[in-house]
Each structure stands twice: as structure tokens, then as C-alpha cells.
Amino acid sequence: MSAHDHHAGALPPEPEKATLEGRNKILGFWLFLGAETVLFGTLFSAYLAFRNSVLDGPPPEELFQLPMTFIMTVALLVSSLTSVFAVQAMHRHKTGQMLGWMAVTIALGAVFLGLEIYEFNEYVHEGHRFTTSAFSSAFYSLVGFHGAHVAFGILWIGLLILQILKKGLTVVTAPKVYVSAIYWHFIDVVWVFIFTVVYLMGKV
Amino acid sequence: MTENHSASGTQTQRHRLEGPQKHIIVFILSLVLTIIAFAAVAAGNVNKLFVIFLLLGMAIVQAFAQLAFWMHMKDRGHFFPIIAILGGVLVVIMLVALALLWTWW
Numbered sequence: 001m002s003a004h005d006h007h008a009g010a011l012p013p014e015p016e017k018a019t020l021e022g023r024n025k026i027l028g029f030w031l032f033l034g035a036e037t038v039l040f041g042t043l044f045s046a047y048l049a050f051r052n053s054v055l056d057g058p059p060p061e062e063l064f065q066l067p068m069t070f071i072m073t074v075a076l077l078v079s080s081l082t083s084v085f086a087v088q089a090m091h092r093h094k095t096g097q098m099l100g101w102m103a104v105t106i107a108l109g110a111v112f113l114g115l116e117i118y119e120f121n122e123y124v125h126e127g128h129r130f131t132t133s134a135f136s137s138a139f140y141s142l143v144g145f146h147g148a149h150v151a152f153g154i155l156w157i158g159l160l161i162l163q164i165l166k167k168g169l170t171v172v173t174a175p176k177v178y179v180s181a182i183y184w185h186f187i188d189v190v191w192v193f194i195f196t197v198v199y200l201m202g203k204v
Numbered sequence: 205m206t207e208n209h210s211a212s213g214t215q216t217q218r219h220r221l222e223g224p225q226k227h228i229i230v231f232i233l234s235l236v237l238t239i240i241a242f243a244a245v246a247a248g249n250v251n252k253l254f255v256i257f258l259l260l261g262m263a264i265v266q267a268f269a270q271l272a273f274w275m276h277m278k279d280r281g282h283f284f285p286i287i288a289i290l291g292g293v294l295v296v297i298m299l300v301a302l303a304l305l306w307t308w309w
Contacts, residue, residue, distance in 0.1 A: 013221070027284055027285070031288045033285075034288030034292040035292065036292070038295045041292070041300065042299055044299075045300045045303035046303065048303045049304075070242050073238055077231065077238065078231075080231075080270065080274060091222075092221060185270060186275070189270050189271065189275075192263050193267070195241075196241060196260065196263040197263075200241055200242065200245045200259050204255050204256060204259075
């Protein structure tokens, strides 16, 4: 029962860290997340610099609806928890349970994305377009970039579910699940700062 | 701290699997911090600067808890992830400080 004994369905306890390739994948992904932190930082700094440059467009305190933002926040927070459950199911080698939690995660991500699209559509009708002001450009760049990350995450985890249905949970597929969960948590952490700095501080 | 769940067979008996309790605690903490933040803004008529620092505090605590537990950064073997994220955060602090100095002075 050593860690090297993973043939014929006997997966090691943490299959994502069983191979050097898997460990390197996780390390490389963390370096990528360091770069993503900087990327979102540039968008945050642009937003903070331009948040008062509204020209003729609606200012943030008129635009933002807190109940909507709160529902979006809870949806993403719960999806982050379900992706923890997916990784815990993976550590127990319960592939079906893991796929179930991954499906719940992308469903909640889709709820978040749907509400964000609805929200942006409302804003456009209120005269808050991408080119309205420096504030609107910075707002759509920051929040839209985060939304694009959610959309990519839904696509990624969705494709992973299909791949695992086909190939099963192995030392090759396990690091992919782990890394996608880390990505999803990162997206949730970025949203924590977006709802704080953009929505809540826009209303203070 | 962690319970030994060995339901999935003999190969997990020597390995301690962590239970969901800690993660559920982080979830409840995150939810409570989020509700406090939204409530502080919805209440209005409070000292503006106080609310801004309260919001930032709530966000940083929540982000720290999620990074440590949900993203496993508290586990051993996470030296380079910590360096990567801290390096990123350092650049972000400089960028944000620069943007604020540029527009406020």
C-alpha cells in the first residue's frame, strides 16, 4: 500500500500530487495565478483612478443595485464551496460524487453569469455604455474581465467533466480537477474585492 | 484535528483525509463577513471612512481564509504558491497606491 502502488484502479490518496507532472502542473498554475493577480490589479487601479470621471453618464451610486450584487455574491460563494467538495470527493476516489459537485459548481457559475449579463443589459439601457465615460470603460473592463473568467471556468470545468466521463479519474486527470478548483476559488476571491471596491464602495 | 475517513478502502487508511467541517466554517465566515459588509453600506448615515476601512477589513479577512483553507495555501509544500501570490499582491498594492496618488494629488 505504498504511494507508488497505483496500478489497476488503486489510486493514491492525493492523486493530483502523485506524479511529478501533476505537482509541476499545480506549481505552474500558482505562478499563473500570481500573474492573474497583477492583471486584475491593473484593472482595479484603472477603476480607482477613473471612478469619479462619470461625464454625463449615471454615477455609481445611482447605477448599482445591492440586492442583485448580493445574490450574485452568494451564488459564487456557494459555487466555491461546492468546488471544495468536488476536490474532497476526488481525494476519496468517489468519481461520481466529484462530477456531481463539479456540475453544481458550473450551474451556480452560470447563475452568476446570467445575472451579470442581465445587470449589464440594464446598465446599457440606463445610458451606461462602454464608451460613455472613463468610469464606464474602467467598470466594464474590470467586471467584464472577471465575468469572462467565470465564463472560461464554466467551459473548462464542463469539458473536464466530459473528459473524466470518458477517461475516468486517474493520476493524469486528477491534477486537472485540482487546478480547475484552485482557479474557481481564485475567481471567487477576485469577486470579493470587486463587490467590495466597485459595488459597496460605490454606494458608500 | 482531522478525522480519519477510511470509507473508500484500505489504500486510504494510512492517509488522513480532511473532513468538510473546516471548509464549511470558512463558508459561514465568508457569508457572515459578506452580510456585515452589505449591511454596513445598506445602513447608510455611518462615518464614510470607517465604513471603507470596515469593508476592506472584511474583504481581506475573507480572502485570507479562502486562500488558506479552500486553496490549501496553509498546507505544507506551498512555499512557491505563497511567493507567487505575495509577489502579485505586492505589485497590486503599488499599482493601486500609484493610481490613488495620481488622482488625489
